[in-house]
Every structure is written in structure tokens, then in C-alpha cells.
Amino acid sequence: MNWPAIRAVMAKDLTAVRRSKAVVLPMLLVPFLLLVVLPLVIGIAARSQDQFDLSRFLDNIPGDLARPILALPQREQLIVLVNGYLLAPLFLIVPLMVSAVLAADAFAGEKERKTLESLLHLPMADRDLFVAKLLTAYVPALLVSWIGFLCFAIVSNTVAWPVMHRIFIPTRLWGVMIFWVAPAVAALGLSVMVRVSARARTSQEANQLGGAVILPLIFLAVGQATGLLLVDIKIAIFIGGLVWAVALLLCARGARRFTRDQLATRL
């Protein structure tokens, strides 16, 4: 592996992305709404409502999840249910979206900007180029997720302090989500989108194909699985492992099939 060249491609792409408001703003808006605004609203709601009866709702969710929440004082139940549990699977949108948006741009964006040919004429092995483009999408997806989670934890704990009187986030479930499942979901999203990007002519085409067909299927599968994530930490770890396995398999296949010739043929 030629790591200096890989780092050079990553640095170039990320500098370019940073300067593109059209890419950065939508990429940060969803995490902001999900990880800052939502816990803020929930915290404020919990503070203003003395009696927030969740028993009917909690009756409909698995007993293993409901029991620890029902054991809490009623004022704490809303905050712990939403911020501690229900938001955790939703949080997976963040790494999936960020990695997908950046991966869609990986090759299709280069084609669109007519920079792909000059890139292909540089002395960089096909596999290094593929890895560089994967990491260009993956590293920011993880960073946005982790920084987003840090903001979420600060906002949740601060706003809920008058009710909770303790730091309640991160929970063990959040830990598994952040460090195991989210990186796996990001890897799955980009392993699909990089291949879509190599075939599409423009990043818009790649986004449409990925956004309209492939990512909803992934999200549906992950969404179904995350119902299970809430039940038990062991199951959450297993589901994460499964997503990792599929993502790594797709990445490895993509790397094997990825060639300059294939890209140059579509120039």
C-alpha cells in the first residue's frame, strides 16, 4: 500500500468537500437535527411535564427493554426511552448518509468535474486508488458520527440534568452503536456506493441510484435488525458483526474488480 499517495487523495478530496457548501450543509443538517435539536426538545418536554404517562407505549415494546425503563421514576422515563434507546438505531442514519454522500462523489464526481482522466494518469496502483476513495468517505462518516454523538451526549445530559440529576448517556447500548454498529453501517453504505459511483456518469446519477434503490434497502434491513438491537446487547453485537461481514465482503469484491481500465472505458 502506498499510504502517502492514499493520504494525498484523501486530503485533496476532503479539502474540496470542505469548500463545497452544497455537500457540507446537507451532510451536517441531519446530524444536527437528530443529535442536537431532538434531544433538546425531549429534554425540555420532560422538564415541563410532571406526569408523562408512557405505560401504554411501554406495554407494546419488548419486556426486556420496557422493564428497566418502567423501574425508573416517571419523570425520567421519557428521556431514557427516547435518548437512551429509541434514538440509538435512528442514529445509524448519520454514518450511512455521510458515507453514502461522499462515496457517491468518489468517482462519479471526478468524472463530472473532468478530473478523473488526469487522476488515472498518476502513478498510483488501482487498489490504492480504491482504498483512498473508500477512506475519503469512511473517515468523515466516523468523525461526524462520533463528534455528533459527543454533542448529543452533552446536550442530552445538560438539558436533562434537572430531571435526571446524573449523567445517563452514554449507555451500554450507545457504546455498542457508536463503536461497533455505526462503523459497520458506514462501511456497508460506502461499499455499495463506491461501486455505484464507479459506474455512474455524475454524482447526481450515483446519488439517485443509491438513494432511490440501494440505500433504502440497506436501511430497511438495518432498521429491521435494530429492533433486535434494542432487545439485548449481545444481539446488538451479533447484528453489528453481521453488517461488518457483509460490508467487508462487498469491499473486498469491489477492490478485486476495480480497475483503471473499467473506469477509463466509461470516460
Next chain:
Amino acid sequence: MSAVIEARGLTRSFATGVALDDLTIDVQPGEVLALLGPNGAGKTTTVRLLNGVLKPDRGEARVLGLDPTTHGDEIRRRTGVLTENAGLDERLTARENLLFAARIRGLARPKAKERVDELLGRFGMFDRANDQVQGFSTGQRKRLALARALLHDPEVLFLDEPTSGLDPAATRDVVELIGSLAAEHGRTVVVCTHFLGEAGRLAHRMAVLHRGRLQAFGRPDELAAALWDGLEADVDLGAPIDDRILALVRSVGGVVAATPSPEGVHLRVRDREALAGVVATIVGREVPVYGAVPRTPTLEDVYFAIEAGFT
């Protein structure tokens, strides 16, 4: 000395058809080769195949003694390519674009900065070094892309339409620069173009492609000799030649054709001696001759004559 570039039977097809069909050429060290042909002739495909960006369906090539299908990276390390679209990232500055290429080419950071500044100065771009490329004119982009192609002091330069979109002054600058790279620095240069004027001034040999097939390959004068019998000349008499003298001219040995022109007579003769015989005949009849210059066919004459054969 062995050829820097050799291609034997190079063939490549795409879904749309055959892009290059059985190309066999060679380029010698320090030579400037013009790859000529209309759009879609196969020029860019040739450059991509020789740099290992595309793989051939059939045939083989050697660039600097290396096979592009197996040693593409090594070849690309030693060649510089100016693509038809400058291929610069518009969101980066001029300096960032060059530093990126320098880092991929393995130049250490201090050396890269020094080299980038040197080239920005040489190409008159130093004052725009920290501006994003999106505000640059076509000429500025081309100069920057050319600087990028020269970053690592390549042994072979491939220039795909180096002057397209440039104004006449910028075209002249680029042509002079390419000429000096070959003449003073001994670099081998392959220029793909459909603008014949620049190639004519630069090229030692020309390869004419049409729909992927090589139509002609050689020095312009060799190709002219193959295309035309003898040489052409205009004899300046200050007035159209009269019929009696014209008949005498046509009877001179070695004259293939003689036609009146507004200033005298236009000739096709077998060799320079025949032209001297014509001048002696006219002067012998006490008609003044103000000039008689054999005209060497230009690259344009040769190209259009070849093109006339395939249209």
C-alpha cells in the same frame, strides 16, 4: 538507440466500436511525434493505452522498455500527460493542484513546494498560486496542467490537444515551450492534435489516424514523396506566361505539369535540375525570371492529401 515507444498491432474496442485498430508505430528518443486525425480517430485511446490506463484487446506496447499492461505505474511515474481537459480540481487552488500531483509522485514536501513554486513562476502563474482554479481562463488552466505534467521532469511527454482553446499568443507560447522541451532537454514528446499548424512546427514525424486505423506514418517529406511525384514550384515572371513559352517549358525534360498562374507559371517537376532547366529555357527567350522557389509540402498539405484519400 532503441525506441522509447513501440506499439505493435495495438487494438482496442469499446461498446461503440473499434477505437484503435492494429496500430504499429515507434518513437525514438528526443523525437516529437504528431498523432494527427479528426475527433474520434483514436489519438486519446492511443495515449491511454501507452500509459497503461486502458488495456489493449490485442497487440502489445513498450514504453521506456516497459509493458504498460503490467508496469503501468512505473511508466506513469516516468511519463507526463497533459489531458485534453486540463483535469484540474476547480475547488482547489493552483498550488494545491500541483502539490497534490507532487505528493502522488512521491516528491518530498520541501522539494515539492520548491518545484511547484518554480513551475508556477515559469508558467507565469505565481500571482494566481493561491486562487481557486474555478476563476481561471482556459489558457491559465492549460498552463497549470502543463506545469503539472512537468512536475517530475518526465522522460516522455504526452500532450493531448495542448493548444485547444488557447488564444494565438498563448498557443505560440505553448508551442515554443514544447519545442524547447524536445530540442534542449531531449525529451520525447507525443502531441495529439487536429490543429496542424502547431504540429507542423514541432513534429519530426507524424502518424495520421482515421477511425482507429493508421493511415500514414513517417516524416512529412517522406510522406510527401510517397504522395506526390517530384516537387512543386512557382516561377515568378511578373505576369502570366504566354502560350509559346508555356509550350517550351512543357517540353523541358523532367517537367511533369505546367499551368499558367497570375504571376507566371506553376510547375510540377521531377527534381531541382528540371526546375533549373525551366528557368534556363525562359531566360534564354529573354523573359525575365524574378524568382523560382521549389515549395516543400507542409504537414498540412500532406495531412489533407492523406485525408482526401479516406474521405
